[in-house]
Ligand SMILES: Nc1nc2c(ncn2[C@@H]2O[C@H](COP(=O)(O)OP(=O)(O)OP(=O)(O)O)[C@@H](O)[C@H]2O)c(=O)[nH]1
């Protein structure tokens with residue numbers, strides 16, 4: 513429990529003052545690394561930090577002007593702003609990624625945070641006079657992608673959210689996958705007094721439905737509530753025991769009934785879980801990168817692809833966009849630069865990156881237009897935080913083809929693969945035959961001697977320049 517002693521108040525005041533000074537001096541960037549589960553957030557954050565920490569040792573960031581112009585003076589991980597949030601385990605992740613037997617991070621199941629201080633020499637004459645060296649603080653949080661799916665629930669009542677879920681369940685694959693849960697629901701005495709055991713059983717059936725939709729062979733994204741699939745420290749909590757319900761009959765909602773209790777639990781979930789998560793961590797961003805795993809979405813077929821688009825659009829409606837100025841930074845922070853990145857560009861040969869970017873632009877056209885309308889600067893690009901393959905061009909049956917060479921996931925040695933072509937536009941329904949897309953996942957790869965000690969990437973430097981370049985002038 514907090515004691516409001518003079519010491520505590522002084523400390524808090526000092527902390528806030530510090531934050532305000534950084535903000536007013538435009539020296540803190542709160543970067544939203546946004547992406548559905550397995551889109552590459554943890555790998556992106558880890559490699560970004562690693563590249564910045566080692567940039568002075570000659571890292572490979574040619575488009576990041578502060579390094580190119582030799583103005584970078586170093587970077588350091590600092591004490592993070594929130595003492596009660598676990599620290600992002602950068603050391604552990606990078607050791608695993610670059611170790612003798614490199615491994616990917618396990619899926620994230622809790623929130624964590626990191627602050628990086630980037631010290632540099634300003635480029636402007638005036639700023640140089642005022643201060644020959646300046647520090648930019650970069651704050652990033654990492655969290656399970658599933659939790660993002662909760663944000664759109666904030667604006668929905670229990671009835672509206674239930675109706676939306678039932679509408680989604682009218683189509684395959686949700687129609688079949690939800691059959692067992694809907695069958696249980698049909699036998700539930702919704703107007704009778706609520707019993708904990710019944711609430712637990714039906715919410716478990718609903719969770720099983722969500723997990724079946726999430727299974728890699730199905731690969732749906734728009735699965736709410738996010739904590740049902742990744743509960744974190746809420747596993748088994750009563751807050752997670754509700755599910756969508758069909759509309760009430762003419763008698764309405766009976767006081768003390770199972771139906772009323774479900775509605776109450778939904779509202780509590782919104783208040784205690786989503787609002788806290790959102791207000792504390794998601795309402796104060798300055799810049800945003802949205803990571804999209806387009807290639808795995810293509811692998812999973814038209815249903816999963818459009819479900820990812822629906823989820824993305826619903827999520828992005830919850831962020832605040834618009835040009836930023838001193839007052840807005842203090843009282844109403846807004847995102848003024850937004851980068852859409854198609855991740856894992858190393859799955860395909862370099863000659864496919866152009867198509868990958870065009871497809872990405874189509875996919876995010878609506879949210880990009882909405883943000884741009886509000887005055888936000890937008891960029892779209894293909895990116896790989898950690899390049900695990902090389903492009904190899906070979907003659908094959910009289911044609912010059914581009915292959916990728918890397919270690920496919922689950923194997924021990926390298927193979928040469930022809931990943932095929934990425935369409936420039938979202939394919940029509942008849943163009944998705946069963947085997948059209950089969951992009952492979954790869955194992956992480958240690959940099960070769962020729963590449964130096966720095967993990968190779970694809971356009972991570974361009975992403976850094978877009979997101980931070982102007983703050984490092
Ligand atoms: N080839 C390649 N694979 C990548 C890259 N980045 C991520 N991956 C793959 O994508 C998987 C997921 O990456 P993460 O960074 O853990 O994804 P996440 O968004 O943090 O996922 P959650 O924690 O589940 O929300 C990894 O296990 C890798 O298989 C990349 O740059 N190249």
Ligand SMILES: [Mg+2]
Pocket residue numbers: 553554555617618619620654655656657
């Ligand atoms: Mg993660």
